[in-house]
Amino acid sequence: MTTAVTGSRILAALAEVRDPELDEPITVLGFVASASVVDGVAEVHLRLPTYFCAPNFAYLMVADAYDQVSALDEVVAAKIILDDHFAAEAINEGVAARAGFVGSFGDEAVDELDHLRGDFLRKSVMAGTDVVCRPLVAAGATPADLATVVLGGVPHSPALARLRRRRRELGLPAGDGAPLLIDPATGEAVGVDGVPLHLRKARLTRTSLDANTSICRGMLRHRYPASSEET
Numbered sequence: 001m002t003t004a005v006t007g008s009r010i011l012a013a014l015a016e017v018r019d020p021e022l023d024e025p026i027t028v029l030g031f032v033a034s035a036s037v038v039d040g041v042a043e044v045h046l047r048l049p050t051y052f053c054a055p056n057f058a059y060l061m062v063a064d065a066y067d068q069v070s071a072l073d074e075v076v077a078a079k080i081i082l083d084d085h086f087a088a089e090a091i092n093e094g095v096a097a098r099a100g101f102v103g104s105f106g107d108e109a110v111d112e113l114d115h116l117r118g119d120f121l122r123k124s125v126m127a128g129t130d131v132v133c134r135p136l137v138a139a140g141a142t143p144a145d146l147a148t149v150v151l152g153g154v155p156h157s158p159a160l161a162r163l164r165r166r167r168r169e170l171g172l173p174a175g176d177g178a179p180l181l182i183d184p185a186t187g188e189a190v191g192v193d194g195v196p197l198h199l200r201k202a203r204l205t206r207t208s209l210d211a212n213t214s215i216c217r218g219m220l221r222h223r224y225p226a227s228s229e230e231t
Contacts, residue, residue, distance in 0.1 A: 041075075047082075048085055055087040058091055100112055121170050125166050131163075147195050149181070151163075170184065172187045173187060
């Protein structure tokens with residue numbers, strides 16, 4: 001039977017799934033249309049802001065949702081269904097068969113999506129760096145100060161925890177002694193001379209993510225006006 005506790009655990013699992021481009025949970029973005037579990041079979045319906053959202057992004061979210069929900073002890077089988085999308089059939093069948101992106105799209109796919117996921121994680125690290133550094137700069141930290149700051153020297157915050165997590169996902173230094181400012185492509189610390197440019201790039205990345213998130217939320221509300229943003 002469906003229980004409130006199990007249903008909440010399904011949503012908690014889905015909250016670990018992020019839109020790869022926006023780096024926000026699909027639950028917060030409103031991409032979860034419904035989620036239920038009956039006799040151990042979980043069924044989740046996902047929706048996206050437009051019919052033509054990039055199939056590689058859509059595939060990552062559906063596949064990640066499958067992995068997260070399937071990992072729950074009380075789930076014996078998971079059905080993750082993407083609705084109202086031009087590539088829904090290929091994505092839904094491919095994820096259910098664990099065929100991978102190339103196996104799902106055949107000659108239309110160049111390769112699997114690990115590199116794409118890495119690119120978006122690096123953008124997330126840059127955006128997170130802006131969020132963490134902003135209050136430090138506002139408090140008077142100079143480029144010379146920031147070049148010597150380590151993660152353990154930054155006040156704890158959700159933004160810092162998120163930055164550490166993204167760095168760990170990329171295999172980058174994330175311990176207390178790791179430099180706050182690093183090049184996410186190499187893991188190397190940013191020298192004092194490179195701090196101003198690094199911060200500008202971080203701010204631009206964060207601004208771009210915020211703008212794209214706002215656009216996607218507006219498009220989703222327009223497409224599904226009767227639905228709330230959060231499921």
